[in-house]
Amino acid sequence: MSSSELKFSPTMRLHWNTISLPPLKLAPGVSNGSDYMKIYTQLRRPCRYCVTLISTQSFKETRSMHPRNNICKVLASAACLLGLGAASLDADASCSFADPQTAHVYTITIPPQSLSRDVPVGTVLYKGEVPTIPVSGLYAWCAAPGIYLKSVTGSTLISSTNNVFTYATSIDGIGIRFYEGNNGNRGSYFGPGITGNWVGSWNYSNSYYGVEIVRTQPTGVGPSSGTVAATAYATFTLDQLLVATIQFTPFEVGVQTCTVTTPSINVDMPRAHTRDLPTVNSTYGDTTFNMGLNCAAGVKVAMTITDASQPNNTSTTLSLGHDSTASGVGYQIVNGGVPIAFGPDSAVPGAANQFVIVPPSVSGAYSIPLVGRYVRTGTMVPGSAKAYATFTMSYQ
Template identity: 40%
Template sequence: MLIRLHAMLCIVLIVAACPALAGTLTFPTAGSMPVLSFPASVSVGRDRAPGSVLSVASGNAGLATSGANCTVTKDVTVNGTLVPGYTNVYQTGVPGIGVHFYITAYFNDTWTDVPTSQSFNVPDGKTPHYTRADLVVTGPVGSGTTSNLPSMFIKFSGSCIETVTATQTLTGSTSVTGNSCSVTTPTLAFDLPRAFSKNLPSVGATTGDTTLSLGLNCPAGVKVGLTLTDAVNPANRSSTLSLAPGSSAAGVGLQIVNGETPLSFGPDSAVAGTVNQWIAGTSTGGAMQVPLTARYVRTSTTLVPGSVNGKATFTMSYQ
C-alpha cells in the first residue's frame, strides 16, 4: 500500500510597522529667525571692565507644539571661536570685543547661557521663545570692524517629533573704537617748601602742600582712572610714599592728595578696578586737568631733619 504524506508549511509574516510620530514642534513659528544686529558703530574706553555689555540684540522666534507627549531635548551650540579664557564668549575680529549668546530657558522668561542642553516636556500651544546676543568687553579694547561673527545653532529632538533645527545669525557689522587719552604732562616734579619740626607737631600731621595738574587730552565720554605706584616699594598699598634713596630725613614721608583725600598706592596696571585705582573724572572732550597735591606727613614720634625725596609713577585707565 502506498501512503502519501502531505505536509503543509504555513509561513506567517508579521510586519511590525514603526509607530507614527505623535506630535509636532515648530520653531521658529514665523518661518525665519529674528533679525539680530548690533549698532553700526560703538565707542568704548580702551580699559572698560571685562564683562561690560555694550549692546544687546534680542528677538522672539516663537515655539508651537501639538501632541508632543514625550521628553523633548533642546541642544544649543555656537559656531564660532571662543575668546581665550572664556567658555561662552566668542571672538568678533576686534580685540577685546566678543559675543555672548542666550536663549529662553525651557518655557519661561529666564535667560540661559549658550552653549546649553535641556530636556523637558512641552505643553500644547504657542509660546514666545527668545534668542539674544550681547556685545561684550573681554579685555583691552582695540579698534576695528567686527567680522566672521559667530552664530547660534538650535536643535529640538524627541521620540514623538521630527527633529527641528534653526540657526540664529547676526547681521551687519559694527565699527568699534577703543578710546584712550594722550597725556600732555607726562612728568610732575613737586618742589616742596622747607618744613620745620614745629610744622609737624605729631604723627599724622601734614605740611608743605604743593599742587600741580596732570594734563590729558581725551575723547568725550571717557572715564579716566588713575593708579599711583610707589617706585621705591611697588608693593606699598598705604597712602604714604616711601622715601627714595639719598633722603637723609627720618620720621617723615610724603603724601599725594586729590582734593582732600590722600591717595593710596597700587600696582602698575590699567585694568579697571585695580587695587587703589581711583576715578579722576569723565572727559567732556578735549583738554582735561587732574590736580594733585604733594605734602609732607609725619610718620614717627622721632623726627630726624634732612632731605626728603620720593618717586611715584602713575598709570592711566581709560574706561
C-alpha cells in the same frame, strides 16, 4: 483601502499607507452616519490618522462591504493634517513644520560700541533680541527620536562657565553669545552639549532669540578698535530640520581712553627746616602741580598712586627714596584738600585706594590739580629728601 494620495497644501504631500480591511457585513437597520468600524494606523509621527467606516445608507438586508465600496470616509483631526499622522514627508525625517511654518533667519542689528578699556571681564556691553516667527504658537512636530540641537558655527569657544557659552570675535577682548528666551525669561545659551530629545509638539510662547556682546579679556588688556565681522552664527535644528538661524550685523568697536599729556612730573619742593615741622604729622611747604590728560567723551577715569619705593604702602605718607639722606619726614600728595592714600599698581576697578579723577561728563583736555607737601613722621635728621610715585589709570 488601496494606496491613494491627498494634497493638503502646496508645500506638504501626504502619502497614505495601505490598510487592508476584511469583507464586512452590515446588520439591517444600521442608521446613516453610524460608526461601524475604526481602524488606526501609526507610522513615524506621534499622531494617528483614524480611518472610520461609516454607514451612508440604511440597509434592509445584510450586504457585503468591501473597503473599495463608497461607504467610508476618512476622518482626521486638523492637528493631524498639520503633519502628525500616518503620513511621512520623507523617509528619513522625524520632525516637520506645522503648516504654514518654515525655517527663518533672524538678524540682530548691533549699533557701534564705545567702551572703556578697563571694563571688567564678563560685562555685557550690549544685548539685542528679536521675536520668533510666530511669537507664540505651534511651529513643528517631532516623532522619535526628536533630537534637538542648539549650536554655534564660525567661531571659537572661549568660555563655557555654567553653560554660558562665549565665542571669540574678530576683535580681541570682545566676545559674543547666542541665547533664546520666552515669556520674559532667558533660556539656554547656544553651544556644545545643548541637545536632547523631545517627541511631540514644539511651540513658541512669547519667544525670542538674542545675542550678547561681552568683555572677554583681563582688565588692563584692552580690546583693539575696529569692525567686528559677522562670522559667527547660531542654529536650532530638530533632527535634520533647520528651524532657525540667528546672526548679527557687523559693528564697530571704539575704546575710550585718555592720553597723558604730562607723563613725567618733577615737583620742586621748598627748603624746609626742623622748626617748620614741630610735631609728628605736622605739614609744610604746600606746592601745587598739575597732571594733564586728554580724554574721550563719556569715559570715567579712576587712578591709583603707588609708592615706588614701598609698593605695599597703603598709608597717606609717601616714603623717602633710597637716595635720600634725611629721615623723620615724608611727603603727602593732596587732592581736593584730602591726602591721597597710596595703593597697588593696578587698573582693576575698585582696587585699593583708587579714586575718580575724571568724571564721564568731561571730554578733551583736562588738568588735575594736586598738591605736594612735607609731613613729619618722627625724629628728624637733616639731609636730602627725595620721593617717587607712579600712577595707574583705570578707564571705567
